[in-house]
Amino acid sequence: MWCGRPLCAAEARSVSRIRARSCLKRSEFCETPRNASTAGEPRSGRHSGADRAAPPAGRAPAKSARPLEPREAAYAPEKKRFIECPSDSAFQAFHNVSDRSAVLPQYLFPKQALTNFAGWVAGKERGAVTTWIIRRFVAKYNVDMGEALESDIHHYKSFNQFFTRALKPGMRPLAQADLVCPVDGAISQFGAIEGDQIFQAKGHNYTTTALVGGDAALAAKFAHGSFATLYLSPKDYHRIHMPCDGRLVRMIHVPGDLFSVNPTTARGVPGLFARNERVVCVFESANGPFVLVLVGATIVGSMATVWHGVVNPPRVGELREWHYNDQQIDIKKGDEMGRFLLGSTVVMLFPAPALAFNPDWSPTRAIRLGEAMANYA
Numbered sequence: 001m002w003c004g005r006p007l008c009a010a011e012a013r014s015v016s017r018i019r020a021r022s023c024l025k026r027s028e029f030c031e032t033p034r035n036a037s038t039a040g041e042p043r044s045g046r047h048s049g050a051d052r053a054a055p056p057a058g059r060a061p062a063k064s065a066r067p068l069e070p071r072e073a074a075y076a077p078e079k080k081r082f083i084e085c086p087s088d089s090a091f092q093a094f095h096n097v098s099d100r101s102a103v104l105p106q107y108l109f110p111k112q113a114l115t116n117f118a119g120w121v122a123g124k125e126r127g128a129v130t131t132w133i134i135r136r137f138v139a140k141y142n143v144d145m146g147e148a149l150e151s152d153i154h155h156y157k158s159f160n161q162f163f164t165r166a167l168k169p170g171m172r173p174l175a176q177a178d179l180v181c182p183v184d185g186a187i188s189q190f191g192a193i194e195g196d197q198i199f200q201a202k203g204h205n206y207t208t209t210a211l212v213g214g215d216a217a218l219a220a221k222f223a224h225g226s227f228a229t230l231y232l233s234p235k236d237y238h239r240i241h242m243p244c245d246g247r248l249v250r251m252i253h254v255p256g257d258l259f260s261v262n263p264t265t266a267r268g269v270p271g272l273f274a275r276n277e278r279v280v281c282v283f284e285s286a287n288g289p290f291v292l293v294l295v296g297a298t299i300v301g302s303m304a305t306v307w308h309g310v311v312n313p314p315r316v317g318e319l320r321e322w323h324y325n326d327q328q329i330d331i332k333k334g335d336e337m338g339r340f341l342l343g344s345t346v347v348m349l350f351p352a353p354a355l356a357f358n359p360d361w362s363p364t365r366a367i368r369l370g371e372a373m374a375n376y377a
Contacts, residue, residue, distance in 0.1 A: 125157040134162045141235035147171050164238055164339045174334045177372035179244050179355070181230070182292070182337075183346055184237040187365050188229040192354045196220075198227050198347075200272060208349060210274035211293060213254040213319055218282065221289050226355040226374070228348045229273065230367065232340065239339045240294065240346055241369055246283030248329040253311050253320040254278050256296070273347055279303050279311050281337070287376055291349040294338055305338040306331070334370060353377045 124130070134153045138145060145151045149166040156162035174180050189199050196219060197205045208219035232238055256277040277296035282289065294303045296312070304310045307329050308322070331337055355374035361367075 124159075130156070130158060133159055137162075137234075141233075143235050147237070160341050164341060166239070167237060172334075172368060172370040174370045175372035177358075178287070178375045179350075179373045180333060181367050181369055181371045181373045182241045182243045182348070183230050183232055183239075183367070184369050185230050185232040185346075185367055187361055187363050187367055188231045188345065189363055190228040190357055190361060191226065193222055193225045193227050193349070196223055198229075198273075200229075204272075206272075206274040211278075211347065211349070212280050212291060213252045213278075215252075218291075222291070222349040222351055224352040224354070226350045226357075228357075228373065230346045230348075232344060232346070237369065238341075239336050240292070242331050242333050242335050242337050243292075243348065243373060244285050244287075244290075244333045246285045246290065246331055248281065248307060248324045248327075248331065249284055249289075250280075250282040250324065251305070251308065251311075251322045252280040252282075254280060255317050255319065273345065277312065279305070279338075281305065283331075288351045290351070291347075292337070293347040293349075294340065295345040295347060302341045303338065303344075304341065306336055310341075350374075 126133075131154055134156060137143065137159075138153065145153065147167055149168050150156070153162065156165070172184075189201070191199060193208060194205075196207045196209060198208060198211065199205055208222050209216050212218050254277065257275050273293075273295050279294040279296075281292045281294070283292065296303060302310050302312050307324075354377060356377050357374045358372045361373075
């Protein structure tokens, strides 16, 4: 009907041609044309040549009717239409290249010299200069000094004293779980060990043997077990605590690189946690052995444990090892076992069967010391 009267034959043909053109244009951005067979179905945002409406009789097929490679479609409000976006694989490939480009300068930086210098500066007692540095750091990273046992920044004689500050009693209550989170920070990755393979990031795995410094016998104890990789950012509390009761049996200092351990570097540097300098702490518990690895990074001046003190420096360039079988070094769940002098990452290994991790855990999620991490199956 047009203005209350029936359409004549010529008008009807014109309207049909207009509708056909409109349908062809819509099909460039939609999975299917709007017709009776698809009424009420959601538009998926994908399209293909096979889904497009056939052109009217006597008309040549549109050039765009050929099959297209799968692509995502996103709605562009300013253009009032759907636009093609790269597929998931293309998007991931772009980010892989971007991550590799972002970490390229780290291969060129004198990381060891920078780390030694940072450690020297952090250990110096410079009075007003030290206080100024701490004040700037607190402001930049929004550090919550209200949790610190000593909240007045003037109390700290060196930056290292501030960075390894203690918490007020009761700030991190322990959850009712077999294993509790040993640090404040964020989850990098966690889950099952596939044979001897630990997942680092998409496209990157490393082996348990490489992580523990080449000891295949030690690594074999964790085949098909579980792992958790936890990242400590600059603002976090930097003491490491025990996830469960344990008796120390061995410590290994593995020399290595000093790449940053932030998420971008984890995606861009293959085998990052098995190539950086690290301290491997081996414990026995009521549920078998477990390993807690302190991974070094750029400007991480040193790592220390409660039974040994500062492990590095010195950095002698070769693997060092200590055995404690003849000593009774027992550390309770939630008690401090070590600390980072500037931030880094902790990797934990547990034997099979696989752990039942906290269902609230997911990569990048913020975590707190003492919260439930996992239970034994």
